[in-house]
Amino acid sequence: MYVNAWPFDGVSQAEGSLRQRAIGRIAFSAMALNGRTRPARISESGSMRIRLPKCEGAGLEAVLVNTAGGIACGDRFTVEIEAQTGTQVSLATPAAEKVYRSDGPLSELTVDLTLGAAARLDWLPQETILFNQARLVRRLDANMPEDGRLTLFEAVVFGRKARDEHVTEGLFEDRWRIRRGQRLVYADTLRLQGPIVDLLRKPSVANGGRAVATFLYVAPDAEARLEQARQHLLSADGCDAAASAWNGILAVRFCAVTVEALRAVACPFLLAFRCEPLPRVWLS
Amino acid sequence: MSLPEQGTTTGMVMAEFLPVEAQSLLPLFAWLSPSYPVGSYAYSHTLEWAVETGDVTDEASLAFWLTDLMTLGAGRNDAILLAHAYRAVSADDAYALNTVNELALALSPSSELHLETSQQGKSFLDATLAAWPSPRLMPQEGEVAFPVAVGMAAAAHGIPLPATLGAFLFALVQTLVSAAIRSAPIGQTAGTRVSAALSATVQAIAHEAQGLSLDDIGGCTFRADLGSFHHENQYTRLFRS
Numbered sequence: 188m189y190v191n192a193w194p195f196d197g198v199s200q201a202e203g204s205l206r207q208r209a210i211g212r213i214a215f216s217a218m219a220l221n222g223r224t225r226p227a228r229i230s231e232s233g234s235m236r237i238r239l240p241k242c243e244g245a246g247l248e249a250v251l252v253n254t255a256g257g258i259a260c261g262d263r264f265t266v267e268i269e270a271q272t273g274t275q276v277s278l279a280t281p282a283a284e285k286v287y288r289s290d291g292p293l294s295e296l297t298v299d300l301t302l303g304a305a306a307r308l309d310w311l312p313q314e315t316i317l318f319n320q321a322r323l324v325r326r327l328d329a330n331m332p333e334d335g336r337l338t339l340f341e342a343v344v345f346g347r348k349a350r351d352e353h354v355t356e357g358l359f360e361d362r363w364r365i366r367r368g369q370r371l372v373y374a375d376t377l378r379l380q381g382p383i384v385d386l387l388r389k390p391s392v393a394n395g396g397r398a399v400a401t402f403l404y405v406a407p408d409a410e411a412r413l414e415q416a417r418q419h420l421l422s423a424d425g426c427d428a429a430a431s432a433w434n435g436i437l438a439v440r441f442c443a444v445t446v447e448a449l450r451a452v453a454c455p456f457l458l459a460f461r462c463e464p465l466p467r468v469w470l471s
Numbered sequence: 472m473s474l475p476e477q478g479t480t481t482g483m484v485m486a487e488f489l490p491v492e493a494q495s496l497l498p499l500f501a502w503l504s505p506s507y508p509v510g511s512y513a514y515s516h517t518l519e520w521a522v523e524t525g526d527v528t529d530e531a532s533l534a535f536w537l538t539d540l541m542t543l544g545a546g547r548n549d550a551i552l553l554a555h556a557y558r559a560v561s562a563d564d565a566y567a568l569n570t571v572n573e574l575a576l577a578l579s580p581s582s583e584l585h586l587e588t589s590q591q592g593k594s595f596l597d598a599t600l601a602a603w604p605s606p607r608l609m610p611q612e613g614e615v616a617f618p619v620a621v622g623m624a625a626a627a628h629g630i631p632l633p634a635t636l637g638a639f640l641f642a643l644v645q646t647l648v649s650a651a652i653r654s655a656p657i658g659q660t661a662g663t664r665v666s667a668a669l670s671a672t673v674q675a676i677a678h679e680a681q682g683l684s685l686d687d688i689g690g691c692t693f694r695a696d697l698g699s700f701h702h703e704n705q706y707t708r709l710f711r712s
Contacts, residue, residue, distance in 0.1 A: 374577035378689035430700060
């Protein structure tokens with residue numbers, strides 16, 4: 188379902204304004220019914236689809252599919268997820284999201300996550316791959332109550348090492364804002380702009396790595412689980428990874444030379460920390 | 472001990488003879504000096520881990536590391552936060568001040584960096600309220616981030632914003648150079664050279680930050696921040712961050 192050629196190769200600048208842009212929106216809400224999580228409302232438009240494979244547990248495992256086959260310049264995607272009171276929802280994507288090169292316009296991806304009382308929401312998309320000259324601005328906003336449990340994991344790769352791709356020019360902005368009980372508790376804006384390959388070489392940025400990931404767990408027991416999280420990272424080999432916890436937040440950062448090395452540490456960590464299997468689409 | 476009260480003849484005469492700029496910049500020298508009871512000497516802003524892991528080993532690598540911190544990391548972001556806190560107090564806008572402070576605290580990427588900004592912010596505000604009171608400098612409920620506290624105090628005392636930004640950033644550079652001298656094989660002279668070399672970068676960031684919005688906050692010192700996660704478990708350490 189993903190194209191491997193540059194989608195807009197050979198299209199001249201003059202035609203730029205006439206090119207078709209993908210616009211997609213998903214709005215999904217889940218409700219609790221007799222102790223199980225059930226879909227309450229689904230709205231799909233454009234190239235975004237949501238699939239709900241049958242699963243045995245009390246929670247709901249949803250899969251987000253972008254039928255546009257990647258993100259090209261000027262594309263705009265919006266994802267709105269609501270996990271109502273007492274629900275358990277996890278979201279994943281069936282493959283890595285590829286962001287193709289842009290000759291100027293930004294691609295935008297907006298994610299809004301809302302949790303009801305005692306709800307649990309796990310946002311676990313597979314990694315985003317930035318091609319050379321890609322320009323992506325991503326926004327993730329979460330609103331949760333004090334007793335909610337939110338898990339986020341996002342990995343990004345700058346060019347594929349196997350193909351010796353380098354992002355010599357590009358923009359990646361990833362802006363996270365988490366509000367808990369109406370208060371902003373976590374804010375982070377990762378922004379790499381310009382010659383990203385040169386930035387990544389800096390020891391303070393990635394020390395030559397090209398894959399980075401952030402894991403967050405915001406929940407009442409976040410700080411209590413710090414030592415446990417550290418135990419799951421002890422075998423981190425070939426991937427720089429460590430955990431920290433404060434104010435009801437547990438954060439883990441991963442930095443590796445390749446996404447394979449990153450996955451080799453992040454997947455066992457996610458498996459052990461969440462005490463449940465990875466989303467099934469991750470393995471297919 | 473008796474102190475001259477504000478508005479006494481002595482105070483007014485002194486004020487008349489001082490050039491305006493010198494008079495208004497003086498508090499910065501006190502507030503951002505290592506002797507101000509803020510405890511900056513206890514923090515290395517992840518530098519101690521960078522030394523441990525071999526990222527900072529000498530004068531050149533220290534200068535690169537500090538330049539990245541200023542241009543791609545906390546230096547630039549703190550300058551933007553300071554400027555917005557300054558303007559909020561100048562405009563008597565409590566809502567805007569609360570918004571910038573909440574954001575500044577939420578931007579801490581780790582436990583130790585949260586402690587670094589919130590502990591210094593509180594100590595700075597307490598010390599300044601006690602020694603440099605102003606009707607425009609209000610105590611804050613809860614935590615206050617360090618750059619926000621400095622911006623509040625500077626605005627309350629009418630100290631020009633550009634000078635405040637430059638002084639704040641350069642104080643951060645000097646704090647970290649001092650930390651490097653204590654933890655890495657970098658001598659006094661080399662450290663002093665690094666500070667001097669960073670002054671142009673500091674001025675450029677201080678200038679740029681004045682025109683930036685809160686949405687411009689962002690950076691990519693991902694691995695330096697990850698270092699503060701590791702630092703929590705560093706075997707021997709002199710610093711709290």
